Amino acid sequence: MSNPAHRTTEGNTEGNTEFGRKPFKRSRSHFADRVTADGRDGWPVEAGRYRLVVSRACPWASRALVSRRLLGLEDALPVAVADPIQDDRSWRFTLDPDGRDPVLGIRFLSEAYDARETDYPGGVSVPAIVDVPSGKLVTNDFQRITLDLATQWTALHRSGAPDLYPEALRGEIDEVMEGVYRDVNNGVYRAGFATRQSEYEDAYRDVFRRLDLVSERLADRRYLVGDTITEADIRLFTTLVRFDAVYHGHFKCNRSKLAEDRVLWAYTRDLYQTPGFGDTVDFDHIKRHYYKVHTGINPTGIVPLGPDLSGFLSPHHREELGGRPFGDGTPPGPVPRGEEIPAAGLP
Missing domain, CATH: 3.40.30.10 (Glutaredoxin)
Structure with a gap:
Protein backbone atom coordinates (compact mmCIF):
# COMPACT_ATOMS: atom_id res chain seq x y z
CA MET A 1 0.00 0.00 0.00
CA HIS A 157 -11.34 21.71 -31.74
CA ARG A 158 -14.54 23.71 -32.16
CA SER A 159 -14.93 26.00 -35.14
CA GLY A 160 -13.43 29.33 -34.11
CA ALA A 161 -11.16 27.89 -31.42
CA PRO A 162 -8.27 30.22 -30.57
CA ASP A 163 -4.63 29.27 -31.08
CA LEU A 164 -3.45 29.12 -27.48
CA TYR A 165 0.13 28.17 -28.32
CA PRO A 166 0.94 29.90 -31.63
CA GLU A 167 4.11 28.48 -33.14
CA ALA A 168 5.65 31.87 -33.95
CA LEU A 169 5.40 32.94 -30.29
CA ARG A 170 6.29 29.71 -28.51
CA GLY A 171 9.78 30.80 -27.54
CA GLU A 172 8.49 33.94 -25.83
CA ILE A 173 5.52 32.10 -24.30
CA ASP A 174 7.82 29.42 -22.87
CA GLU A 175 10.16 32.04 -21.39
CA VAL A 176 7.31 33.92 -19.71
CA MET A 177 5.71 30.72 -18.43
CA GLU A 178 8.99 29.48 -16.96
CA GLY A 179 9.35 32.54 -14.73
CA VAL A 180 5.67 32.56 -13.79
CA TYR A 181 5.74 28.85 -12.93
CA ARG A 182 8.89 29.01 -10.83
CA ASP A 183 8.11 32.16 -8.86
CA VAL A 184 4.31 32.48 -8.86
CA ASN A 185 2.49 29.20 -9.65
CA ASN A 186 4.94 27.16 -7.59
CA GLY A 187 6.23 30.03 -5.49
CA VAL A 188 3.03 30.41 -3.47
CA TYR A 189 3.25 26.72 -2.56
CA ARG A 190 6.90 27.05 -1.58
CA ALA A 191 5.89 29.86 0.75
CA GLY A 192 2.79 28.14 2.09
CA PHE A 193 4.45 24.81 2.86
CA ALA A 194 7.83 26.16 4.00
CA THR A 195 9.10 24.55 7.18
CA ARG A 196 11.88 27.05 7.85
CA GLN A 197 11.74 30.82 8.07
CA SER A 198 14.46 31.26 5.45
CA GLU A 199 12.64 29.01 2.97
CA TYR A 200 9.46 30.98 3.44
CA GLU A 201 11.15 34.35 3.08
CA ASP A 202 12.97 33.31 -0.11
CA ALA A 203 9.72 32.08 -1.67
CA TYR A 204 7.80 35.17 -0.52
CA ARG A 205 10.35 37.45 -2.17
CA ASP A 206 10.29 35.41 -5.37
CA VAL A 207 6.49 35.61 -5.55
CA PHE A 208 6.31 39.38 -5.26
CA ARG A 209 9.38 40.10 -7.36
CA ARG A 210 7.79 38.17 -10.22
CA LEU A 211 4.36 39.69 -9.68
CA ASP A 212 5.92 43.15 -9.86
CA LEU A 213 7.63 42.22 -13.13
CA VAL A 214 4.42 40.82 -14.57
CA SER A 215 2.49 43.88 -13.48
CA GLU A 216 5.00 46.09 -15.24
CA ARG A 217 4.78 43.94 -18.38
CA LEU A 218 0.99 44.14 -18.43
CA ALA A 219 0.76 47.88 -17.77
CA ASP A 220 0.56 48.71 -21.48
CA ARG A 221 -0.44 45.39 -23.03
CA ARG A 222 -3.61 43.41 -22.55
CA TYR A 223 -2.08 39.92 -22.62
CA LEU A 224 1.26 38.45 -21.65
CA VAL A 225 2.45 37.52 -25.15
CA GLY A 226 1.10 38.94 -28.38
CA ASP A 227 -2.34 40.49 -28.64
CA THR A 228 -4.43 37.38 -27.90
CA ILE A 229 -4.99 34.98 -25.03
CA THR A 230 -2.32 32.28 -24.90
CA GLU A 231 -1.30 29.43 -22.64
CA ALA A 232 0.78 31.93 -20.65
CA ASP A 233 -2.33 33.87 -19.62
CA ILE A 234 -4.16 30.69 -18.60
CA ARG A 235 -1.30 29.62 -16.33
CA LEU A 236 -0.98 32.99 -14.63
CA PHE A 237 -4.75 33.41 -14.23
CA THR A 238 -5.30 30.23 -12.25
CA THR A 239 -2.95 31.45 -9.53
CA LEU A 240 -4.07 35.08 -9.56
CA VAL A 241 -7.76 34.20 -9.26
CA ARG A 242 -6.97 32.30 -6.03
CA PHE A 243 -4.59 34.87 -4.61
CA ASP A 244 -6.72 36.94 -2.25
CA ALA A 245 -9.02 34.07 -1.29
CA VAL A 246 -6.23 31.64 -0.39
CA TYR A 247 -2.60 32.54 -0.99
CA HIS A 248 -2.57 35.95 0.69
CA GLY A 249 -3.59 34.60 4.10
CA HIS A 250 -3.40 30.81 4.05
CA PHE A 251 0.02 30.71 2.33
CA LYS A 252 1.29 33.92 4.02
CA CYS A 253 1.89 35.74 0.72
CA ASN A 254 0.69 38.91 2.38
CA ARG A 255 2.83 41.80 1.23
CA SER A 256 -0.21 43.01 -0.66
CA LYS A 257 -3.46 41.71 -2.05
CA LEU A 258 -4.08 41.21 -5.73
CA ALA A 259 -6.84 43.80 -5.50
CA GLU A 260 -4.22 46.35 -4.39
CA ASP A 261 -2.28 46.06 -7.65
CA ARG A 262 -4.19 48.15 -10.18
CA VAL A 263 -2.77 46.38 -13.23
CA LEU A 264 -2.95 42.76 -12.07
CA TRP A 265 -6.39 43.20 -10.54
CA ALA A 266 -7.77 44.64 -13.79
CA TYR A 267 -6.01 41.92 -15.82
CA THR A 268 -7.50 39.17 -13.67
CA ARG A 269 -10.99 40.69 -13.87
CA ASP A 270 -10.63 40.96 -17.65
CA LEU A 271 -9.85 37.26 -17.95
CA TYR A 272 -12.42 36.26 -15.33
CA GLN A 273 -15.12 37.97 -17.38
CA THR A 274 -13.93 36.31 -20.60
CA PRO A 275 -16.00 33.21 -21.49
CA GLY A 276 -14.01 30.10 -20.62
CA PHE A 277 -12.26 31.55 -17.59
CA GLY A 278 -14.61 32.69 -14.83
CA ASP A 279 -17.22 30.11 -15.73
CA THR A 280 -14.77 27.37 -14.66
CA VAL A 281 -13.90 28.94 -11.28
CA ASP A 282 -15.54 27.54 -8.16
CA PHE A 283 -14.58 29.60 -5.11
CA ASP A 284 -16.51 27.28 -2.81
CA HIS A 285 -14.39 24.30 -3.88
CA ILE A 286 -11.21 26.38 -3.76
CA LYS A 287 -11.69 27.66 -0.23
CA ARG A 288 -12.99 24.43 1.26
CA HIS A 289 -10.08 22.44 -0.20
CA TYR A 290 -7.25 24.67 0.96
CA TYR A 291 -8.61 25.48 4.41
CA LYS A 292 -9.94 22.01 5.26
CA VAL A 293 -7.33 19.71 3.69
CA HIS A 294 -4.15 21.55 4.69
CA THR A 295 -4.48 20.79 8.38
CA GLY A 296 -0.83 21.49 9.07
CA ILE A 297 -1.41 25.11 8.07
CA ASN A 298 -5.01 25.49 9.27
CA PRO A 299 -5.55 22.91 12.04
CA THR A 300 -9.01 24.21 12.98
CA GLY A 301 -10.38 23.59 9.48
CA ILE A 302 -12.32 26.86 9.65
CA VAL A 303 -13.09 28.26 6.21
CA PRO A 304 -13.04 32.07 6.08
CA LEU A 305 -16.12 33.87 4.82
CA GLY A 306 -14.14 36.52 2.93
CA PRO A 307 -12.93 38.10 0.86
CA ASP A 308 -15.74 39.86 -0.98
CA LEU A 309 -15.60 38.33 -4.45
CA SER A 310 -18.10 40.59 -6.17
CA GLY A 311 -15.28 42.79 -7.48
CA PHE A 312 -14.44 40.15 -10.08
CA LEU A 313 -17.48 41.34 -12.01
CA SER A 314 -16.63 45.06 -11.88
CA PRO A 315 -15.49 46.97 -15.01
CA HIS A 316 -11.81 46.52 -15.84
CA HIS A 317 -11.33 48.81 -18.88
CA ARG A 318 -8.54 46.60 -20.23
CA GLU A 319 -10.21 46.62 -23.65
CA GLU A 320 -8.78 50.13 -24.02
CA LEU A 321 -5.38 48.50 -24.53
CA GLY A 322 -6.65 46.78 -27.68
CA GLY A 323 -5.97 43.12 -28.21
CA ARG A 324 -8.25 40.41 -29.55
CA PRO A 325 -9.06 37.82 -26.89
CA PHE A 326 -9.67 34.97 -29.35
CA GLY A 327 -7.59 36.22 -32.27
CA ASP A 328 -9.34 35.32 -35.49
CA GLY A 329 -11.59 32.95 -33.59
CA THR A 330 -14.72 33.34 -31.51
CA PRO A 331 -15.75 32.97 -27.85
CA PRO A 332 -16.73 29.50 -26.65
CA GLY A 333 -20.41 28.65 -26.44
CA PRO A 334 -22.47 28.21 -23.29
CA VAL A 335 -21.19 26.03 -20.48
CA PRO A 336 -22.36 22.45 -21.15
CA ARG A 337 -25.30 21.24 -19.14
CA GLY A 338 -24.15 19.66 -15.92
CA GLU A 339 -20.91 21.65 -15.79
CA GLU A 340 -22.43 24.94 -14.65
CA ILE A 341 -21.09 26.55 -11.50
CA PRO A 342 -23.80 28.55 -9.71
CA ALA A 343 -23.17 32.27 -10.22
CA ALA A 344 -19.68 31.35 -11.46
CA GLY A 345 -18.80 30.47 -7.87
CA LEU A 346 -19.66 33.95 -6.56
CA PRO A 347 -22.03 34.50 -3.63
Whole structure:
Protein backbone atom coordinates (compact mmCIF):
# COMPACT_ATOMS: atom_id res chain seq x y z
CA MET A 1 0.00 0.00 0.00
CA SER A 2 1.35 3.40 -0.90
CA ASN A 3 2.24 5.88 1.81
CA PRO A 4 -1.02 7.73 2.58
CA ALA A 5 0.89 10.94 3.25
CA HIS A 6 1.78 11.01 -0.42
CA ARG A 7 -1.58 10.00 -1.83
CA THR A 8 -3.45 13.30 -1.72
CA THR A 9 -1.74 15.79 -3.96
CA GLU A 10 -2.42 18.26 -6.70
CA GLY A 11 -0.07 19.01 -9.54
CA ASN A 12 2.51 16.43 -8.47
CA THR A 13 3.40 17.60 -4.99
CA GLU A 14 5.85 15.75 -2.80
CA GLY A 15 6.08 16.06 0.95
CA ASN A 16 3.49 15.79 3.67
CA THR A 17 1.13 18.55 2.59
CA GLU A 18 -1.41 17.46 5.20
CA PHE A 19 0.84 17.89 8.20
CA GLY A 20 3.45 20.21 6.71
CA ARG A 21 6.45 18.41 8.26
CA LYS A 22 8.67 18.13 5.18
CA PRO A 23 10.09 20.84 2.94
CA PHE A 24 7.89 21.46 -0.06
CA LYS A 25 8.97 19.89 -3.32
CA ARG A 26 7.09 19.52 -6.58
CA SER A 27 8.03 16.32 -8.36
CA ARG A 28 8.13 15.55 -12.03
CA SER A 29 5.19 13.69 -13.44
CA HIS A 30 5.74 9.96 -13.12
CA PHE A 31 3.19 9.14 -15.81
CA ALA A 32 4.22 11.35 -18.72
CA ASP A 33 2.66 9.53 -21.68
CA ARG A 34 1.05 11.88 -24.16
CA VAL A 35 -2.23 11.69 -26.03
CA THR A 36 -1.20 12.76 -29.53
CA ALA A 37 -2.58 13.00 -33.03
CA ASP A 38 -0.23 10.24 -34.23
CA GLY A 39 -0.56 8.09 -31.11
CA ARG A 40 3.23 7.90 -30.69
CA ASP A 41 2.92 6.80 -27.04
CA GLY A 42 0.11 4.38 -27.79
CA TRP A 43 -2.62 6.88 -26.91
CA PRO A 44 -4.10 8.42 -30.06
CA VAL A 45 -6.45 11.39 -29.90
CA GLU A 46 -9.96 9.95 -30.09
CA ALA A 47 -13.23 11.62 -29.21
CA GLY A 48 -14.84 10.13 -26.12
CA ARG A 49 -12.08 7.64 -25.38
CA TYR A 50 -10.55 9.50 -22.43
CA ARG A 51 -11.79 11.12 -19.24
CA LEU A 52 -10.24 14.25 -17.78
CA VAL A 53 -10.24 14.03 -13.99
CA VAL A 54 -9.99 17.36 -12.21
CA SER A 55 -10.58 19.18 -8.98
CA ARG A 56 -11.98 22.65 -9.41
CA ALA A 57 -9.97 23.59 -6.34
CA CYS A 58 -6.62 22.82 -7.96
CA PRO A 59 -4.94 25.54 -10.05
CA TRP A 60 -3.11 22.96 -12.16
CA ALA A 61 -6.35 21.17 -13.02
CA SER A 62 -8.05 24.51 -13.62
CA ARG A 63 -5.62 25.15 -16.47
CA ALA A 64 -7.02 22.10 -18.23
CA LEU A 65 -10.61 23.19 -17.57
CA VAL A 66 -9.99 26.62 -19.11
CA SER A 67 -8.17 25.19 -22.13
CA ARG A 68 -10.85 22.58 -22.70
CA ARG A 69 -13.57 25.26 -22.66
CA LEU A 70 -11.74 27.69 -24.94
CA LEU A 71 -10.98 24.95 -27.47
CA GLY A 72 -14.46 23.45 -27.36
CA LEU A 73 -13.33 19.98 -26.30
CA GLU A 74 -16.11 19.36 -23.79
CA ASP A 75 -17.77 16.61 -25.82
CA ALA A 76 -14.52 15.09 -27.06
CA LEU A 77 -12.93 14.96 -23.59
CA PRO A 78 -15.59 14.51 -20.89
CA VAL A 79 -14.71 15.62 -17.39
CA ALA A 80 -14.93 14.00 -13.96
CA VAL A 81 -14.93 16.40 -11.01
CA ALA A 82 -13.47 15.16 -7.75
CA ASP A 83 -14.63 16.23 -4.30
CA PRO A 84 -12.50 19.17 -3.10
CA ILE A 85 -12.20 17.47 0.30
CA GLN A 86 -9.82 14.54 0.19
CA ASP A 87 -9.08 11.71 2.55
CA ASP A 88 -5.96 9.56 2.79
CA ARG A 89 -7.08 7.48 -0.19
CA SER A 90 -6.72 10.43 -2.55
CA TRP A 91 -9.12 12.38 -4.71
CA ARG A 92 -12.55 10.81 -4.43
CA PHE A 93 -15.76 10.88 -6.44
CA THR A 94 -18.15 11.55 -3.58
CA LEU A 95 -19.89 14.29 -5.59
CA ASP A 96 -21.33 11.58 -7.84
CA PRO A 97 -24.25 9.25 -7.04
CA ASP A 98 -23.14 6.32 -4.88
CA GLY A 99 -19.70 7.90 -4.61
CA ARG A 100 -18.51 6.49 -7.95
CA ASP A 101 -17.55 8.16 -11.18
CA PRO A 102 -20.43 7.15 -13.46
CA VAL A 103 -18.15 6.38 -16.42
CA LEU A 104 -15.04 4.87 -14.83
CA GLY A 105 -16.99 3.15 -12.05
CA ILE A 106 -14.33 3.93 -9.45
CA ARG A 107 -14.55 5.59 -6.06
CA PHE A 108 -11.02 7.01 -5.96
CA LEU A 109 -8.69 8.32 -8.64
CA SER A 110 -5.99 6.14 -7.08
CA GLU A 111 -7.78 3.13 -8.60
CA ALA A 112 -6.88 4.36 -12.09
CA TYR A 113 -3.28 4.85 -10.95
CA ASP A 114 -3.21 1.32 -9.52
CA ALA A 115 -4.66 -0.06 -12.76
CA ARG A 116 -1.72 1.46 -14.58
CA GLU A 117 0.99 0.54 -12.07
CA THR A 118 0.41 -1.66 -9.04
CA ASP A 119 1.59 -0.19 -5.74
CA TYR A 120 2.71 3.07 -7.34
CA PRO A 121 4.30 4.91 -4.39
CA GLY A 122 3.90 8.49 -5.55
CA GLY A 123 1.19 11.10 -5.23
CA VAL A 124 -2.23 10.82 -6.83
CA SER A 125 -2.53 14.14 -8.59
CA VAL A 126 -4.89 16.08 -10.78
CA PRO A 127 -5.28 16.83 -13.60
CA ALA A 128 -5.21 13.28 -14.88
CA ILE A 129 -6.32 11.73 -18.14
CA VAL A 130 -7.72 8.20 -17.85
CA ASP A 131 -8.33 5.74 -20.67
CA VAL A 132 -11.97 4.73 -20.35
CA PRO A 133 -11.83 1.28 -22.03
CA SER A 134 -8.97 0.03 -19.83
CA GLY A 135 -9.57 2.20 -16.76
CA LYS A 136 -5.85 3.01 -16.70
CA LEU A 137 -4.25 6.34 -16.03
CA VAL A 138 -2.66 7.74 -19.19
CA THR A 139 -0.92 10.84 -17.88
CA ASN A 140 -0.73 13.17 -14.91
CA ASP A 141 1.75 15.51 -16.63
CA PHE A 142 0.11 18.80 -15.67
CA GLN A 143 2.69 20.83 -17.59
CA ARG A 144 2.12 18.98 -20.87
CA ILE A 145 -1.61 18.21 -20.87
CA THR A 146 -2.77 21.69 -21.85
CA LEU A 147 -0.08 22.13 -24.49
CA ASP A 148 -1.24 18.90 -26.10
CA LEU A 149 -4.88 19.97 -25.93
CA ALA A 150 -3.85 23.06 -27.91
CA THR A 151 -1.57 21.36 -30.45
CA GLN A 152 -2.48 17.66 -30.71
CA TRP A 153 -6.27 17.75 -30.40
CA THR A 154 -6.76 20.28 -33.21
CA ALA A 155 -8.90 17.93 -35.32
CA LEU A 156 -11.49 17.99 -32.53
CA HIS A 157 -11.34 21.71 -31.74
CA ARG A 158 -14.54 23.71 -32.16
CA SER A 159 -14.93 26.00 -35.14
CA GLY A 160 -13.43 29.33 -34.11
CA ALA A 161 -11.16 27.89 -31.42
CA PRO A 162 -8.27 30.22 -30.57
CA ASP A 163 -4.63 29.27 -31.08
CA LEU A 164 -3.45 29.12 -27.48
CA TYR A 165 0.13 28.17 -28.32
CA PRO A 166 0.94 29.90 -31.63
CA GLU A 167 4.11 28.48 -33.14
CA ALA A 168 5.65 31.87 -33.95
CA LEU A 169 5.40 32.94 -30.29
CA ARG A 170 6.29 29.71 -28.51
CA GLY A 171 9.78 30.80 -27.54
CA GLU A 172 8.49 33.94 -25.83
CA ILE A 173 5.52 32.10 -24.30
CA ASP A 174 7.82 29.42 -22.87
CA GLU A 175 10.16 32.04 -21.39
CA VAL A 176 7.31 33.92 -19.71
CA MET A 177 5.71 30.72 -18.43
CA GLU A 178 8.99 29.48 -16.96
CA GLY A 179 9.35 32.54 -14.73
CA VAL A 180 5.67 32.56 -13.79
CA TYR A 181 5.74 28.85 -12.93
CA ARG A 182 8.89 29.01 -10.83
CA ASP A 183 8.11 32.16 -8.86
CA VAL A 184 4.31 32.48 -8.86
CA ASN A 185 2.49 29.20 -9.65
CA ASN A 186 4.94 27.16 -7.59
CA GLY A 187 6.23 30.03 -5.49
CA VAL A 188 3.03 30.41 -3.47
CA TYR A 189 3.25 26.72 -2.56
CA ARG A 190 6.90 27.05 -1.58
CA ALA A 191 5.89 29.86 0.75
CA GLY A 192 2.79 28.14 2.09
CA PHE A 193 4.45 24.81 2.86
CA ALA A 194 7.83 26.16 4.00
CA THR A 195 9.10 24.55 7.18
CA ARG A 196 11.88 27.05 7.85
CA GLN A 197 11.74 30.82 8.07
CA SER A 198 14.46 31.26 5.45
CA GLU A 199 12.64 29.01 2.97
CA TYR A 200 9.46 30.98 3.44
CA GLU A 201 11.15 34.35 3.08
CA ASP A 202 12.97 33.31 -0.11
CA ALA A 203 9.72 32.08 -1.67
CA TYR A 204 7.80 35.17 -0.52
CA ARG A 205 10.35 37.45 -2.17
CA ASP A 206 10.29 35.41 -5.37
CA VAL A 207 6.49 35.61 -5.55
CA PHE A 208 6.31 39.38 -5.26
CA ARG A 209 9.38 40.10 -7.36
CA ARG A 210 7.79 38.17 -10.22
CA LEU A 211 4.36 39.69 -9.68
CA ASP A 212 5.92 43.15 -9.86
CA LEU A 213 7.63 42.22 -13.13
CA VAL A 214 4.42 40.82 -14.57
CA SER A 215 2.49 43.88 -13.48
CA GLU A 216 5.00 46.09 -15.24
CA ARG A 217 4.78 43.94 -18.38
CA LEU A 218 0.99 44.14 -18.43
CA ALA A 219 0.76 47.88 -17.77
CA ASP A 220 0.56 48.71 -21.48
CA ARG A 221 -0.44 45.39 -23.03
CA ARG A 222 -3.61 43.41 -22.55
CA TYR A 223 -2.08 39.92 -22.62
CA LEU A 224 1.26 38.45 -21.65
CA VAL A 225 2.45 37.52 -25.15
CA GLY A 226 1.10 38.94 -28.38
CA ASP A 227 -2.34 40.49 -28.64
CA THR A 228 -4.43 37.38 -27.90
CA ILE A 229 -4.99 34.98 -25.03
CA THR A 230 -2.32 32.28 -24.90
CA GLU A 231 -1.30 29.43 -22.64
CA ALA A 232 0.78 31.93 -20.65
CA ASP A 233 -2.33 33.87 -19.62
CA ILE A 234 -4.16 30.69 -18.60
CA ARG A 235 -1.30 29.62 -16.33
CA LEU A 236 -0.98 32.99 -14.63
CA PHE A 237 -4.75 33.41 -14.23
CA THR A 238 -5.30 30.23 -12.25
CA THR A 239 -2.95 31.45 -9.53
CA LEU A 240 -4.07 35.08 -9.56
CA VAL A 241 -7.76 34.20 -9.26
CA ARG A 242 -6.97 32.30 -6.03
CA PHE A 243 -4.59 34.87 -4.61
CA ASP A 244 -6.72 36.94 -2.25
CA ALA A 245 -9.02 34.07 -1.29
CA VAL A 246 -6.23 31.64 -0.39
CA TYR A 247 -2.60 32.54 -0.99
CA HIS A 248 -2.57 35.95 0.69
CA GLY A 249 -3.59 34.60 4.10
CA HIS A 250 -3.40 30.81 4.05
CA PHE A 251 0.02 30.71 2.33
CA LYS A 252 1.29 33.92 4.02
CA CYS A 253 1.89 35.74 0.72
CA ASN A 254 0.69 38.91 2.38
CA ARG A 255 2.83 41.80 1.23
CA SER A 256 -0.21 43.01 -0.66
CA LYS A 257 -3.46 41.71 -2.05
CA LEU A 258 -4.08 41.21 -5.73
CA ALA A 259 -6.84 43.80 -5.50
CA GLU A 260 -4.22 46.35 -4.39
CA ASP A 261 -2.28 46.06 -7.65
CA ARG A 262 -4.19 48.15 -10.18
CA VAL A 263 -2.77 46.38 -13.23
CA LEU A 264 -2.95 42.76 -12.07
CA TRP A 265 -6.39 43.20 -10.54
CA ALA A 266 -7.77 44.64 -13.79
CA TYR A 267 -6.01 41.92 -15.82
CA THR A 268 -7.50 39.17 -13.67
CA ARG A 269 -10.99 40.69 -13.87
CA ASP A 270 -10.63 40.96 -17.65
CA LEU A 271 -9.85 37.26 -17.95
CA TYR A 272 -12.42 36.26 -15.33
CA GLN A 273 -15.12 37.97 -17.38
CA THR A 274 -13.93 36.31 -20.60
CA PRO A 275 -16.00 33.21 -21.49
CA GLY A 276 -14.01 30.10 -20.62
CA PHE A 277 -12.26 31.55 -17.59
CA GLY A 278 -14.61 32.69 -14.83
CA ASP A 279 -17.22 30.11 -15.73
CA THR A 280 -14.77 27.37 -14.66
CA VAL A 281 -13.90 28.94 -11.28
CA ASP A 282 -15.54 27.54 -8.16
CA PHE A 283 -14.58 29.60 -5.11
CA ASP A 284 -16.51 27.28 -2.81
CA HIS A 285 -14.39 24.30 -3.88
CA ILE A 286 -11.21 26.38 -3.76
CA LYS A 287 -11.69 27.66 -0.23
CA ARG A 288 -12.99 24.43 1.26
CA HIS A 289 -10.08 22.44 -0.20
CA TYR A 290 -7.25 24.67 0.96
CA TYR A 291 -8.61 25.48 4.41
CA LYS A 292 -9.94 22.01 5.26
CA VAL A 293 -7.33 19.71 3.69
CA HIS A 294 -4.15 21.55 4.69
CA THR A 295 -4.48 20.79 8.38
CA GLY A 296 -0.83 21.49 9.07
CA ILE A 297 -1.41 25.11 8.07
CA ASN A 298 -5.01 25.49 9.27
CA PRO A 299 -5.55 22.91 12.04
CA THR A 300 -9.01 24.21 12.98
CA GLY A 301 -10.38 23.59 9.48
CA ILE A 302 -12.32 26.86 9.65
CA VAL A 303 -13.09 28.26 6.21
CA PRO A 304 -13.04 32.07 6.08
CA LEU A 305 -16.12 33.87 4.82
CA GLY A 306 -14.14 36.52 2.93
CA PRO A 307 -12.93 38.10 0.86
CA ASP A 308 -15.74 39.86 -0.98
CA LEU A 309 -15.60 38.33 -4.45
CA SER A 310 -18.10 40.59 -6.17
CA GLY A 311 -15.28 42.79 -7.48
CA PHE A 312 -14.44 40.15 -10.08
CA LEU A 313 -17.48 41.34 -12.01
CA SER A 314 -16.63 45.06 -11.88
CA PRO A 315 -15.49 46.97 -15.01
CA HIS A 316 -11.81 46.52 -15.84
CA HIS A 317 -11.33 48.81 -18.88
CA ARG A 318 -8.54 46.60 -20.23
CA GLU A 319 -10.21 46.62 -23.65
CA GLU A 320 -8.78 50.13 -24.02
CA LEU A 321 -5.38 48.50 -24.53
CA GLY A 322 -6.65 46.78 -27.68
CA GLY A 323 -5.97 43.12 -28.21
CA ARG A 324 -8.25 40.41 -29.55
CA PRO A 325 -9.06 37.82 -26.89
CA PHE A 326 -9.67 34.97 -29.35
CA GLY A 327 -7.59 36.22 -32.27
CA ASP A 328 -9.34 35.32 -35.49
CA GLY A 329 -11.59 32.95 -33.59
CA THR A 330 -14.72 33.34 -31.51
CA PRO A 331 -15.75 32.97 -27.85
CA PRO A 332 -16.73 29.50 -26.65
CA GLY A 333 -20.41 28.65 -26.44
CA PRO A 334 -22.47 28.21 -23.29
CA VAL A 335 -21.19 26.03 -20.48
CA PRO A 336 -22.36 22.45 -21.15
CA ARG A 337 -25.30 21.24 -19.14
CA GLY A 338 -24.15 19.66 -15.92
CA GLU A 339 -20.91 21.65 -15.79
CA GLU A 340 -22.43 24.94 -14.65
CA ILE A 341 -21.09 26.55 -11.50
CA PRO A 342 -23.80 28.55 -9.71
CA ALA A 343 -23.17 32.27 -10.22
CA ALA A 344 -19.68 31.35 -11.46
CA GLY A 345 -18.80 30.47 -7.87
CA LEU A 346 -19.66 33.95 -6.56
CA PRO A 347 -22.03 34.50 -3.63
